[in-house]
Amino acid sequence: MSWRERWGSVLPHLVIWPPILISCGYVLVFSAWTVWLSFTRSTLMPDYSWADWHNYSAMLATRNWQIAYTNLFIYGTCFVLFTMAAGLLLAVLIDQRIRGENIYRAIFLYPLAVSFVVTGTVWGWLLNPSIGIQKLMHDLGWASFRFEWLIDRDMAIYTVVIAGVWQASGFAMALLLAGLRSVDADLLKAAQIDGAGPLRTYLRVVFPTIGPIFVAVLVMLLQFAIKTYDLVVALTAGGPGLASTLPTVVVYDFMFQRSELAKGSAAAVMLLGSLAFVLVPYGLYRKWKQRKAEAHA
Amino acid sequence: MPSRIALSRLAIHATLIAFAAFWLVPLLVVALNALRSTEDIAHAGVIGLPHELMWSNFRETWSSYCISQHCDGIQPYFWNSMRMVIPATIVSTLLGALNGYSLSLWRFRGDNVVFGIITLGVFLPEQIRLVPWVIVLRDLGLFNTISGLVMIHIVQGLSFTTLFCRNYYVSIPQDLLKAARIDGAGFFRIFWRIVLPLSPPILIVTVIWQFTGIWNEYLYGVTFTAGEQQPVTAALIALSARLSDAPQYGEQSAAVLLAAAPTLLVYLFGGRYFLRGLTAGAVK
Amino acid sequence: MSNVRRRTLLAGSAALLAAPRMAHAQGAKPKVTVISQWSAGSDGLAITTLGKRFEQEGGIWEHNPVPGFTTEMMNKLRAQIIAGDPPAVSQLKGPEIAAWSKIGAVVDLDAQVKAAGYEVVVPAELARLSKPYGHWIALPIQAYRINTLFISKKAAERVGVTKLPATWAEFNTTAEKMKAAGITPVTNGGLKWDDGMKWEIALCGISPDAYRKAVMQLDAKALKGPEVLAAFRQFRKLGEWSDPGAAGQHYSTFITRYMKGEMGMLLMGGWAQGVFKQAGYQFSDYMIGPAPQDDGKVAFDLNSDEFIFWQKKQAEFQEGQKLLAKIVMAKDFGPMYSQITGSIPVRTDTDLSAAGFSDGQREAAKAMAEAVKSNRVILSLAHNMAQPNQITAAMIDVLTEFVHDNRISPEEGQKRLAEAVDNVR
8 A cells, every 4th residue: 555545544534533532532531420429528629539329318318409300390391392382383383484484583593592591581580570571560550460480489490481482492493394394295285185184284294204303302402401500590590499499500509509519410410310211212212213214125 | 254364374473473572572671671771770670661772881881891800891701702602613513524424424333322422412411511621621731721611612512513413414325425435535535525515504503503502601611711811601790790789780781682692693694594404403 | 638738738838938038039029810709899899909909019910700609709719729720819708718728728827917916906706717727828808797787768767767676576566567558678689698698687686695506506406496496487577578579589679669668678788888879879868787686785797708828839929928918917908998898897906987988887897896895796607607508508498498488387497407407417
């Protein structure tokens, strides 16, 4: 092999492997480090002592974690469901070849450009009974109007849902709209010939075809939901009391505010562990689809 | 007598307008508040019309607001963010394309596992990565530099960009590549001649996503930079997190608009391409 | 770090500090790098002024304010320490000084403190916090009184109140009057530290001794005792008298209504004066004084900020630290700093007759001096003075849940508090 040829066969490897190794390695190393940290007695700084399962049992016993984890299920489910529903509705409506599509698209997408801190702060202003919508209604004369979810212990987490749905529905809409547009025109024509009305067409033909897109939206929304931190801190500060706290807030609180690195890491590991509930089925689903595709081919 | 079609179209428009109105409320409130004085907002609530247009809020926030010793407004921090976000976005996009290409078209053993691991990075909360990054940057000697922060954003962004690009590239027909290989084209030739020209839709998605994500990021920006080098998100927090003063609603709103302007513009002009590229991105 | 190693390090740094001539001979200009959370407002202005003063005395001042709250600042500090590059000086307070001094090398300031005769003019509690292991490693910059009561003049006029209630019983009567007149009696917000503060002011007013035992010493019997129960009862009342929309709000959102007379009383630290001033109000718009004390004697709930000095090898930083220590311990530092922030100078021998001080500050400083003499200075729980963050956070979680949930009885609240303390003890 000439020098050039040798160089030509080595160069790709020099270029491929570093970015892949770095991005792969960073995920593995950082996750492993967090898991290791959760088994130590680290407080202010990482420390090399062994704490067995102590941190896990301590975190599970705190009201912070119990409330946060419950909230994660409530918030996660509501957020994903409502965002998906809103995104789907908006996508279907815009798909009807209406005028001014560009404007609507811009309006529904702009929240993605805004940071979570700003979203939380602004919605915090709006939903605050003393300075926001309730006050506006009172000033306008509707004195019995009440919207006090923000300060209601049982309803505060739903204000986070509202803000989250507002922020993420545009993304769901974008993905779903693009999916709707990519449905084969022949399929639609065939349905039309068969005499199916618009609703039937959507339910029987379109949605099943874009099934994979639903899954993709679901995964992205879940990732939003699990990582929610800035939004809830800016909107409710985790309150009233501890009522709207979420696992990421607990992780940050313990790791950095209370200088309990190990306990915070344990909470983080438990949070990521619960991801497995979603990712493993998804992985299996994709494997199953792949096998089906291969069987058909 | 209006036909059924006309009625249903009316219903569609009405629903869309109602949603659009709800969606626009926060933006309107912030825009109106940016033009009101803080005293007015403190007295009359956060939802209201300006009595007089306080353009001075914008001017002050941009160039004369005092953050620690420097009364230059948020302007210097704005440019810091630009200096950090643009390189990070470009590099993470390019590397993501490269990764996506390697993982989807230039197969090797275990590439699905590697892809899975990289994608998992998307789910890691930023809090747990903070201390490890400090250690890494310390060992690389990049602590407290903008380059260090750029590096962090590149590596973290690679999870998203690889995800998007790889899923997009799997749809490139294998025949195209086979033909090129038969013609004697190597790794780079194929990337340059075939893959990249097909990439603009997904690259635009990646650029928009990365630009927005890095621009709006706060935790790392504050921890890994110092003083004058901090990004604009730090300046925003400095404006709002004040223990010894009452909230300055007017200036805060103006600052929020100014800081969000780049990303808003990106979505305004790039929204159409964002839409187009997304479908090919995360499907399958 | 073991005690022996730390002592060696401190001794080493003391020796280095005692050799100033070497550094001057090399011509190194004194320099400090400072980390704090004071990026804006009157705090920002005060530290900027300190910086200018430092530069006037020939030093180089590099301040890196970390926007956000204390946690973000501590994150930055932690990151710098891990990276092996601690700042020369950073803001820190309370028991955190002791905790952090174990993970990073600190400077022994004993020689300078002794030379300045500083220890005698500083309240004993602050001295204790600044020298957790027997050597001075931090210097207090300012102090605040937590148990301060502010009454809106307009609200007071509406119910015919002309002076501050002196005991909790009087406070409760005044609150009832206000409620009957349609005024919201308590103006406090609903953030976690605010909730913690309300409880601790209640307990301090009921019995500073019980506070000392229960909160500062975590004595189990005191935590389960009658004073703490009474504090929970008063705390419940304070919660019920607050604005229902207070949860999650900073108290400053209520300033307008407070000054208009729609809300009546505020239990807050002395810094509220600065906040009122920034919001455009005069001293004549409100009455200020100590929070209710049931036994009629002065008690002082102390909050303070300090600078901790991290060991640096470079001569310029060592010189800078010495210069900064000199400035901070000087008699004129208090007036310079505290007139801007509205705090109380740390030195009990400071003269507060200058026009820049308010009557509220003078009265609080007098109270501090008196409380120091009669040993009735207690450390604030909600402001991280009494306990390290783990314990404080656990206790505040209980308190904040209690006040926002009427279903929890005071007895249940007390039980939970004792349990929380036991879990983190």
